[in-house]
Amino acid sequence: MAEIKIINVQKQFGKVVANRDINLTIHDREFMVLLGPSGCGKTTLLRGIAGLDPVDSGSIYIGDTDVTDLPPRKRRIAMVFQSYAVFPHLTIFENIAFGLRMQRVADQDVGKRVEAAAELLQINDLLKRYPAQVSGGQRQRVAVARALAVESEVLLMDEPLSNLDALLRLEMRAELKRLLKEVKSTVVYVTHDQIEALSLGDRIAVMKNGSILQCDTPLRVYDHPANEFIGSFIGNPPMNFLQGAVEVSGSKVNVLAGGASIQPPTSVEGILKQKISSGVRLGIRAENIEVVSNAQKDAMTGKVLVVEPLGSHNMLTVMVGDQRVKVNAHADSVFQPDQTIWLRPAPEKIRWLDVESGVALAE
Amino acid sequence: MKSRASFPRVLGRILTYVLAILIALWILAPIYLIGVSAFGEKLSAYTYPRPFWPAPFTIETMSFFLKSGGVIKSVQSSVIVAMITLVLSTLIGAPAGYTIARFIFSGRDAFRLIVVSTRSFPIVILSIPLAVTFIEWGMYDSVYSLALMHTALALPFTILITSSVFASIPRDLEEAAQTLGCSQLEAFLRISLPLALPGLAAATLFTFVLSWNEVFAAVILTVRNRTLPALVLTVLSESQLPYRFAGGFFMMVPSLIFMLFIRRYLLNLWGRVTK
Numbered sequence: 174m175a176e177i178k179i180i181n182v183q184k185q186f187g188k189v190v191a192n193r194d195i196n197l198t199i200h201d202r203e204f205m206v207l208l209g210p211s212g213c214g215k216t217t218l219l220r221g222i223a224g225l226d227p228v229d230s231g232s233i234y235i236g237d238t239d240v241t242d243l244p245p246r247k248r249r250i251a252m253v254f255q256s257y258a259v260f261p262h263l264t265i266f267e268n269i270a271f272g273l274r275m276q277r278v279a280d281q282d283v284g285k286r287v288e289a290a291a292e293l294l295q296i297n298d299l300l301k302r303y304p305a306q307v308s309g310g311q312r313q314r315v316a317v318a319r320a321l322a323v324e325s326e327v328l329l330m331d332e333p334l335s336n337l338d339a340l341l342r343l344e345m346r347a348e349l350k351r352l353l354k355e356v357k358s359t360v361v362y363v364t365h366d367q368i369e370a371l372s373l374g375d376r377i378a379v380m381k382n383g384s385i386l387q388c389d390t391p392l393r394v395y396d397h398p399a400n401e402f403i404g405s406f407i408g409n410p411p412m413n414f415l416q417g418a419v420e421v422s423g424s425k426v427n428v429l430a431g432g433a434s435i436q437p438p439t440s441v442e443g444i445l446k447q448k449i450s451s452g453v454r455l456g457i458r459a460e461n462i463e464v465v466s467n468a469q470k471d472a473m474t475g476k477v478l479v480v481e482p483l484g485s486h487n488m489l490t491v492m493v494g495d496q497r498v499k500v501n502a503h504a505d506s507v508f509q510p511d512q513t514i515w516l517r518p519a520p521e522k523i524r525w526l527d528v529e530s531g532v533a534l535a536e
Numbered sequence: 537m538k539s540r541a542s543f544p545r546v547l548g549r550i551l552t553y554v555l556a557i558l559i560a561l562w563i564l565a566p567i568y569l570i571g572v573s574a575f576g577e578k579l580s581a582y583t584y585p586r587p588f589w590p591a592p593f594t595i596e597t598m599s600f601f602l603k604s605g606g607v608i609k610s611v612q613s614s615v616i617v618a619m620i621t622l623v624l625s626t627l628i629g630a631p632a633g634y635t636i637a638r639f640i641f642s643g644r645d646a647f648r649l650i651v652v653s654t655r656s657f658p659i660v661i662l663s664i665p666l667a668v669t670f671i672e673w674g675m676y677d678s679v680y681s682l683a684l685m686h687t688a689l690a691l692p693f694t695i696l697i698t699s700s701v702f703a704s705i706p707r708d709l710e711e712a713a714q715t716l717g718c719s720q721l722e723a724f725l726r727i728s729l730p731l732a733l734p735g736l737a738a739a740t741l742f743t744f745v746l747s748w749n750e751v752f753a754a755v756i757l758t759v760r761n762r763t764l765p766a767l768v769l770t771v772l773s774e775s776q777l778p779y780r781f782a783g784g785f786f787m788m789v790p791s792l793i794f795m796l797f798i799r800r801y802l803l804n805l806w807g808r809v810t811k
Binding site: 224244246250256271272323329 | 706708709711712713714715716717718719720722727730731
């Protein structure tokens with residue numbers, strides 16, 4: 174059992190608060206991704222779990238053990254570094270064997286386990302070489318094999334793919350996912366790449382300015398971002414945000430945005446009624462907007478600004494009033510810049526946010 | 537057309553070699569000429585132009601030099617002083633260098649500056665009060681007091697060289713070792729130290745040569761326990777030219793051997809990659 178519990182963790186570097194009162198529970202064998210822009214404190218948190226940078230206050234549990242004051246070697250963890258941190262003066266075999274040697278595992282077992290780890294990462298034929306004699310991608314595999322060989326309960330990964338070129342990264346991402354399903358460790362994975370986070374994580378903890386803003390499954394984070402920042406940070410293109418006015422006539426609630434009168438699902442009508450004076454912000458993803466060719470009551474009027482053919486679809490940038498909206502249109506659709514079109518958002522896919530704070534309204 | 541295009545490149549290569557040969561000659565020619573005179577006949581040292589070969593080859597001059605009064609003993613003194621200096625400055629300097637490289641502490645930059653500034657005092661100024669102090673302490677004219685002096689001279693370089701050596705070893709490596717079961721000390725001993733060895737060897741070499749060649753403090757701080765340079769300076773200045781060459785050649789040899797021995801270590805370790 175290796176559940177990781179992070180309780181009220183605080184970490185400061187001089188005046189900069191890197192981790193602000195963090196609370197997070199990572200379940201046994203869960204793949205948790207810490208996602209955020211650079212400087213958000215995700216690596217600090219990971220290093221806190223590893224014990225490389227002791228936390229200022231709060232506590233961290235791994236399993237039932239309070240590891241807050243334990244050095245890294247006593248935390249039963251393994252870590253993959255962004256720079257790989259492969260030891261240049263040791264052969265690849267000895268690199269992978271390093272953790273086992275430190276545990277004083279018998280020689281023949283070391284051999285077997287190194288072979289097994291190397292097998293998993295398909296680097297068996299490199300074992301006798303030195304790190305300088307293999308490519309960057311292979312060195313990365315060595316770093317992962319070295320972490321897997323110790324069979325620790327917790328595996329920490331700090332942007333392990335960020336130094337690979339795009340194609341290799343794609344390949345390695347899928348391979349990592351396959352591998353880590355097999356090893357049954359609890360994984361904490363730091364990245365600033367939202368696609369990596371969506372594709373790998375069981376859950377994603379989105380961080381900004383030292384705090385966790387939302388921690389949920391990839392789909393929930395994508396579909397139901399907790400605030401405007403998350404909506405625009407995750408997903409490509411970012412979520413569209415529009416200003417809307419709430420209109421109540423009798424028992425019916427309507428939201429006016431970009432010239433469209435949208436009828437919200439009944440579940441949010443109650444909350445929207447409280448926003449008559451302030452208005453509301455609508456968050457809608459590019460793929461949830463339908464392009465229609467003539468004016469309709471529930472469609473916004475817009476003018477095409479840019480058409481980007483992306484193969485699988487065309488991405489349109491449309492001016493709705495003075496706001497830019499990204500829309501996915503069918504691949505064989507034909508649009509010209511300056512053409513007037515109508516956009517119909519799917520009401521059930523709209524996220525309703527507070528105008529002031531950008532925080533999602535409870536549904 | 538093709539050959540013309542590559543002409544500048546060929547020229548560049550030739551120039552590189554010419555330069556390399558010139559630089560090598562600049563250093564090697566005097567060494568060679570000293571060797572010729574040291575192993576030639578006594579009289580050949582006075583002839584002009586100098587013979588290009590030590591003909592006839594003889595070790596007479598050399599052996600005369602070695603057998604002359606106090607040379608063997610001064611060689612012993614020199615080696616002892618150099619070794620003590622080497623050990624002391626490495627023991628003190630390497631941890632200091634490591635600290636500067638790895639830890640951020642208040643006054644780090646000031647410390648770095650102060651370390652260098654110790655070299656701004658001329659040895660002349662330091663030596664006389666030091667001699668007085670050593671006389672008071674009853675340590676005057678001893679290889680140990682001279683070794684202390686040499687350590688003081690060598691330390692700034694040792695600290696700066698080792699700190700840059702350790703700074704060039706990524707911190708990640710030690711941290712990775714820690715996550716794999718090492719304590720901080722073990723991580724240092726198993727990872728940083730082996731990686732730093734070539735650089736440390738360079739620092740050591742430097743210290744040895746510095747002590748072996750240092751003459752001023754040696755002349756002032758020793759009387760009967762002269763080191764070789766001090767002896768050569770005081771005795772050979774009054775002796776014949778061939779013996780001076782013999783002395784000069786003998787003084788060069790250890791540095792050359794040491795350099796050759798350590799050069800392989802500096803360049804060839806782990807396929808030249810210590811990143």
